[in-house]
Amino acid sequence: MLTFPILAYLVTGAIQAPTELNVHAMRQIDKPSVRAHEPLNTRINIENQGSALNNLLIEELLKPGITLLGGQIFQKLFLDKGYGTQLTYRFKAARGEYSWSGIRVRASDPLGLFDLGRDISSPGELLVLPAAMDIRSTALIPRHTLPASGPIPARLAGTGTDFWGVREYRAGDSFQRLNWRLAARYPGKLFSNEFERQQIADYGLILDARRLTNSFETEASLFEFSIQAVAALTEILLKEGNRVSMLVLGKPIISVFPGLGKKQLNSIMRKLSRANQGTFLPFSKLEYFPTRLFPSRSQIIIFSSLSDGDLPTYARLVALGYEVLLISPDPVAYEAKKLSKNDLNALAVRAARAERIVMLKRLLKLGVNVVDWQVDQPLATNLHNTALRLNHRRNA
Amino acid sequence: MLKLRTTILYSSLIISTVSMGSGYLLAGYWQIVPVLLLMVFLWIIAKAQPTFWAASSVLVGNIILAGVGITSKVSLEFMIVASTAAFVSWDLILFSRDKLSDGLSEAKIALERQHLKSLGLAISIGLMLALVSSTFDFQLAFGAVVLLVLIAFGGLVFGMQYVTKKKL
Numbered sequence: 001m002l003t004f005p006i007l008a009y010l011v012t013g014a015i016q017a018p019t020e021l022n023v024h025a026m027r028q029i030d031k032p033s034v035r036a037h038e039p040l041n042t043r044i045n046i047e048n049q050g051s052a053l054n055n056l057l058i059e060e061l062l063k064p065g066i067t068l069l070g071g072q073i074f075q076k077l078f079l080d081k082g083y084g085t086q087l088t089y090r091f092k093a094a095r096g097e098y099s100w101s102g103i104r105v106r107a108s109d110p111l112g113l114f115d116l117g118r119d120i121s122s123p124g125e126l127l128v129l130p131a132a133m134d135i136r137s138t139a140l141i142p143r144h145t146l147p148a149s150g151p152i153p154a155r156l157a158g159t160g161t162d163f164w165g166v167r168e169y170r171a172g173d174s175f176q177r178l179n180w181r182l183a184a185r186y187p188g189k190l191f192s193n194e195f196e197r198q199q200i201a202d203y204g205l206i207l208d209a210r211r212l213t214n215s216f217e218t219e220a221s222l223f224e225f226s227i228q229a230v231a232a233l234t235e236i237l238l239k240e241g242n243r244v245s246m247l248v249l250g251k252p253i254i255s256v257f258p259g260l261g262k263k264q265l266n267s268i269m270r271k272l273s274r275a276n277q278g279t280f281l282p283f284s285k286l287e288y289f290p291t292r293l294f295p296s297r298s299q300i301i302i303f304s305s306l307s308d309g310d311l312p313t314y315a316r317l318v319a320l321g322y323e324v325l326l327i328s329p330d331p332v333a334y335e336a337k338k339l340s341k342n343d344l345n346a347l348a349v350r351a352a353r354a355e356r357i358v359m360l361k362r363l364l365k366l367g368v369n370v371v372d373w374q375v376d377q378p379l380a381t382n383l384h385n386t387a388l389r390l391n392h393r394r395n396a
Numbered sequence: 397m398l399k400l401r402t403t404i405l406y407s408s409l410i411i412s413t414v415s416m417g418s419g420y421l422l423a424g425y426w427q428i429v430p431v432l433l434l435m436v437f438l439w440i441i442a443k444a445q446p447t448f449w450a451a452s453s454v455l456v457g458n459i460i461l462a463g464v465g466i467t468s469k470v471s472l473e474f475m476i477v478a479s480t481a482a483f484v485s486w487d488l489i490l491f492s493r494d495k496l497s498d499g500l501s502e503a504k505i506a507l508e509r510q511h512l513k514s515l516g517l518a519i520s521i522g523l524m525l526a527l528v529s530s531t532f533d534f535q536l537a538f539g540a541v542v543l544l545v546l547i548a549f550g551g552l553v554f555g556m557q558y559v560t561k562k563k564l
Contacts, residue, residue, distance in 0.1 A: 001472070001529050002462055005480045005522030009487075012518035054510050076494060077503035078510050085503060110507075110514035111487070112494075 013113035022050025023105050025122035033127035036095040039069055044122055047084035053107040054078055060087055060103050065094040093128045097274050100124040129269045133232035135380045139387035142201040142299035143323055150200030150241040158197025165194045200242045204294035205230050208304030209250025211279045222329040223277055225375045226303040231272055238265045245293050251278025255293055283310045299323045305331045306359055318367045327371045332356050405488040409439055412481035419465055419474030446493035451486050458482035476526045484519055
């Protein structure tokens with residue numbers, strides 16, 4: 001007798017259990033692509049096209065890398081036939097490519113005993129580009145330029161803004177370029193001012209995405225810093241009108257052939273957002289890449305934490321005529337900050353630092369320019385100082 | 397709607413305790429008083445920490461008390477009402493545990509209304525059947541009782557499968 005209410009409860013639930021889930025969903029994401037950690041809104045409109053649904057639980061599963069900032073990612077409600085509801089939430093995401101296939105929907109009888117659930121299709125895609133890094137100008141002046149006007153002084157006379165020299169007047173020279181002072185000094189002769197020609201250059205960006213050690217967290221963090229730096233440099237170089245190509249030596253190996261303009265920037269950014277670290281990749285693979293990817297005598301900028309076995313490859317690149325600049329995020333300094341302070345760790349850090357300094361010096365001797373980048377300091381300053389030093393050495 | 401649910405929850409808790417207490421006290425079992433106080437305390441805990449196991453444990457305790465009461469010749473009607481009210485409390489405590497959407501939207505009110513409607517229907521039918529059956533006094537053999545239970549259980553399972561169109 002005591003069980004009669006319980007039995008009646010079960011039977012009432014079973015009778016009202018849902019038999020079909022005719023629910024449609026549509027996802028709207030504010031933008032198809034954003035910068036990493038930039039807030040973004042998503043709306044999912046859900047409409048019930050079948051019979052009334054009790055205890056309808058609509059649930060959006062957050063993907064790894066996404067952080068919820070506000071709003072709802074689930075709702076439990078009663079949804080009558082023909083009615084709809086909306087899930088709205090705000091989130092930010094880490095760099096990467098995200099795709100959603102659907103949302104999870106589950107309905108049950110009013111007492112919540114017998115349920116029916118399935119995934120409802122509501123596709124959506126989002127590309128999260130690398131976070132922005134503040135680099136306004138590189139100040140790099142490559143030795144070799146391309147025959148098209150740009151921002152880089154080409155060490156040749158031509159049209160530009162910087163004074164280059166004076167030569168005797170030739171028919172067709174603009175009168176605006178006449179040097180009147182010299183003309184006054186040498187009566188009967190005319191002289192024209194010459195300006196330094198400004199051209200664009202070829203830049204090849206190589207991002208070393210190999211896993212070299214078992215310190216995965218440090219490597220992943222430095223890799224993210226490098227990606228941000230590549231993105232920022234690409235943006236500034238292409239904005240200045242240069243031709244840029246890119247190679248990511250990771251998993252998978254990503255290459256972008258030389259190109260100019262916004263289309264190239266878009267292409268590189270998209271590929272950078274998909275870049276991942278990989279293992280067991282020999283750095284010497286660089287030697288086998290086609291010269292179309294890195295045209296002869298172009299400026300190559302390599303982002304790498306550096307490994308002992310890489311030096312022959314750098315030597316080979318220099319021997320092939322490339323102008324190589326290594327931007328090396330310092331893993332020793334980064335890792336040292338996380339270690340507990342004791343004598344043993346201090347000694348280990350000292351040894352690792354000495355090893356790194358020796359490697360960097362060997363690279364300098366090979367003719368590779370090096371930026372030893374402490375990632376807690378802005379790259380822009382480091383890069384600017386290195387570029388000024390290089391330009392000064394070259395002019396001297 | 398939230399107010400109505402809370403009112404029903406507290407009413408059923410009071411009805412359960414009062415019925416249980418009245419049944420036992422009228423039969424002269426004064427020892428039930430500390431047990432009833434303990435049950436009230438446990439219900440308060442279950443309400444504050446609405447987990448499935450907390451609420452279910454208190455419900456099972458209540459049903460065991462009702463069962464002990466029936467075998468001790470305590471008023472059957474009181475025991476049925478007490479256990480049914482405890483069951484309603486259990487259901488409403490678990491219902492309030494569910495994370496619903498923020499705000500008091502129409503859809504949420506409708507959900508709560510449907511739940512209360514179904515609960516009311518189930519409990520009314522169950523209580524009526526229990527009270528009606530308490531007026532009959534059958535003396536059946538143990539084997540016949542087992543057979544009837546098996547048939548009832550099989551019928552229930554079949555019925556559920558038919559309604560939900562699912563196979564267990």
